[in-house]
Amino acid sequence: MKPVVGQRVAKEPCQGCLVGFGPEKIRQDFPALRVTVHGKPLVYLDNAATTQKPQAVLDAVVRYYMQENSNVHRGVHFLSQVATQAYDGARTRVRRFLNAAHDHEIVFTRGTTDGINLVAQSYGRKYLRAGDEVIVTAMEHHSNIVPWQMICDEKRANLKVVPITDAGELRLDEYERMLSDRTRLVAAVHVSNALGTVNPVREMIALAHARGVPVLVDGAQSVSHAPVDVQALDCDFYAFSGHKLFGPTGIGVLYGKAELLEAMPPYQGGGDMISAVTFEKTLYNTLPYKFEAGTPHIAGVVGLAAAIEYVERIGRKQIAAYEADLLAYGTELLSAIPGLRLIGTAKDKAGVLSFVMDGIHAHDIGTILDMEGVAVRAGHHCAMPVMKRFGVPATARASVAFYNTRADMDALAKGIHKAIEVFA
Amino acid sequence: MSDLRELYQQVILDHYKKPRNFQRLDGANRHAEGHNPLCGDQIAVYLHMDGDTIKEISFQGAGCAISQSAASLMTTVLKGKTKAEAEELFAKFHAMVTGDGHGADPMELGKLAVFCGVSEFPVRVKCASLPWHTMRAALEGKDEAVSTE
Numbered sequence: 001m002k003p004v005v006g007q008r009v010a011k012e013p014c015q016g017c018l019v020g021f022g023p024e025k026i027r028q029d030f031p032a033l034r035v036t037v038h039g040k041p042l043v044y045l046d047n048a049a050t051t052q053k054p055q056a057v058l059d060a061v062v063r064y065y066m067q068e069n070s071n072v073h074r075g076v077h078f079l080s081q082v083a084t085q086a087y088d089g090a091r092t093r094v095r096r097f098l099n100a101a102h103d104h105e106i107v108f109t110r111g112t113t114d115g116i117n118l119v120a121q122s123y124g125r126k127y128l129r130a131g132d133e134v135i136v137t138a139m140e141h142h143s144n145i146v147p148w149q150m151i152c153d154e155k156r157a158n159l160k161v162v163p164i165t166d167a168g169e170l171r172l173d174e175y176e177r178m179l180s181d182r183t184r185l186v187a188a189v190h191v192s193n194a195l196g197t198v199n200p201v202r203e204m205i206a207l208a209h210a211r212g213v214p215v216l217v218d219g220a221q222s223v224s225h226a227p228v229d230v231q232a233l234d235c236d237f238y239a240f241s242g243h244k245l246f247g248p249t250g251i252g253v254l255y256g257k258a259e260l261l262e263a264m265p266p267y268q269g270g271g272d273m274i275s276a277v278t279f280e281k282t283l284y285n286t287l288p289y290k291f292e293a294g295t296p297h298i299a300g301v302v303g304l305a306a307a308i309e310y311v312e313r314i315g316r317k318q319i320a321a322y323e324a325d326l327l328a329y330g331t332e333l334l335s336a337i338p339g340l341r342l343i344g345t346a347k348d349k350a351g352v353l354s355f356v357m358d359g360i361h362a363h364d365i366g367t368i369l370d371m372e373g374v375a376v377r378a379g380h381h382c383a384m385p386v387m388k389r390f391g392v393p394a395t396a397r398a399s400v401a402f403y404n405t406r407a408d409m410d411a412l413a414k415g416i417h418k419a420i421e422v423f424a
Numbered sequence: 425m426s427d428l429r430e431l432y433q434q435v436i437l438d439h440y441k442k443p444r445n446f447q448r449l450d451g452a453n454r455h456a457e458g459h460n461p462l463c464g465d466q467i468a469v470y471l472h473m474d475g476d477t478i479k480e481i482s483f484q485g486a487g488c489a490i491s492q493s494a495a496s497l498m499t500t501v502l503k504g505k506t507k508a509e510a511e512e513l514f515a516k517f518h519a520m521v522t523g524d525g526h527g528a529d530p531m532e533l534g535k536l537a538v539f540c541g542v543s544e545f546p547v548r549v550k551c552a553s554l555p556w557h558t559m560r561a562a563l564e565g566k567d568e569a570v571s572t573e
């Protein structure tokens with residue numbers, strides 16, 4: 001069994017990592033983890049696709065609809081004030097969670113994809129000119145490729161792609177070389193959903209800033225795994241989704257530095273984003289409302305705030321340490337399986353074990369694991385260029401959250417052995 | 425395990441590991457490509473039509489055991505069939521894998537009956553039917569790629 005560079009394997013299961021909680025106790029907070037699949041207990045290892053929701057989030061959403069439901073920023077009546085308070089209070093919670101400087105730098109969106117499209121359509125439309133360049137990495141999710149292709153096509157600008165190594169690590173030297181006077185923006189994923197690679201975003205941002213280039217960080221896969229401090233990173237934009245952070249679907253956050261957001265035109269028009277409307281001229285509202293047209297997903301925002309509170313109670317440092325241990329354990333287990341090849345072996349990884357097997361397609365592995373109650377994703381993970389880079393049509397991907405245990409990893413390995421048996 | 429064995433029958437695994445008629449067809453006068461964007465399965469089907477009859481058929485592709493074995497078995501049963509017979513066989517095959525059999529006799533499907541287990545796995549129906557959709561596109565002489573989406 002080859003040790004994995006840079007990953008520490010604890011001798012004993014890291015029960016104590018989740019101070020005062022422990023994964024078994026934590027699991028009781030997640031009703032969906034009690035589901036049985038084909039008569040077997042669910043082993044949920046598809047957290048990079050979406051995470052399960054703790055009871056506290058479900059309760060917050062139900063309580064909102066039962067006792068607080070009203071539109072925000074509109075009514076003088078009691079319920080509207082309660083809802084507005086909950087909505088604006090959630091923004092403060094998100095601001096603290098990301099350690100942003102101001103509440104008005106937090107824009108509620110539908111999710112990471114929506115946030116990236118906002119920046120592409122608003123920032124990109126205003127600043128991109130023919131011949132300009134936008135830099136992305138070779139490990140982006142489609143949601144951080146296609147919005148840039150769309151605006152680059154429109155503006156006759158060029159999309160540049162930073163290559164990655166066979167281990168799935170960014171070629172930082174190539175990135176540095178690609179930054180030029182023509183670069184208008186860098187959009188990079190923090191943690192790759194297909195490979196698990198943690199990108200050196202702090203260095204990437206410093207290099208871009210040295211040339212006056214702003215950086216958008218796709219945080220969809222990072223917020224749930226480790227602490228994120230947007231001021232320490234000094235990123236210009238940071239987007240994430242609520243549903244990958246144990247919150248509801250349909251809600252997300254775009255952080256943007258105030259001076260950048262101020263200078264950007266609105267993304268969508270409608271109610272709430274205006275301060276005065278006549279048929280001749282409309283005055284736009286201030287930040288962040290300028291970017292929140294229409295009645296927002298208030299219940300989603302309330303649920304997201306509850307999810308953040310839950311995650312903070314466990315502690316993101318503890319989560320990171322616990323998951324690193326779990327990932328190292330899983331990596332060791334899977335590496336020992338004959339014919340299995342891990343795709344994505346970066347030194348710095350979070351949350352993801354992507355793999356292929358000799359003679360067994362990922363889709364078949366997915367079906368066989370499912371019959372064992374083990375939920376993984378099989379496919380291209382919305383990152384087809386990554387699959388192409390590694391010369392595989394698809395991978396099977398197990399992705400962890402803090403409620404997963406070493407027993408879940410054992411079940412995964414057992415399921416893979418079952419697949420080998422079926423295909424023998 | 426019993427459900428799994430019903431899906432991954434030995435005949436299916438055999439055709440997956442040793443696909444029949446797996447080549448480009450010299451002298452093919454019809455050809456179509458199909459893919460499943462969900463999982464990346466790819467199939468190219470080649471036909472040599474003699475009037476209304478499939479004189480020769482072959483395929484190439486990459487993908488899961490279900491899609492590749494379905495393609496392989498399809499080529500073994502369609503050789504010598506007329507266009508109408510191929511269409512009829514596809515209708516029966518499709519009814520079986522979607523579980524919309526209405527008591528269709530599996531005997532009529534001959535060795536294709538090994539795919540009866542697919543109906544228990546709704547997400548895998550597309551895998552089994554992709555080669556057939558691609559074959560039909562080739563029969564129709566359509567140029568654009570077939571997609572299961």
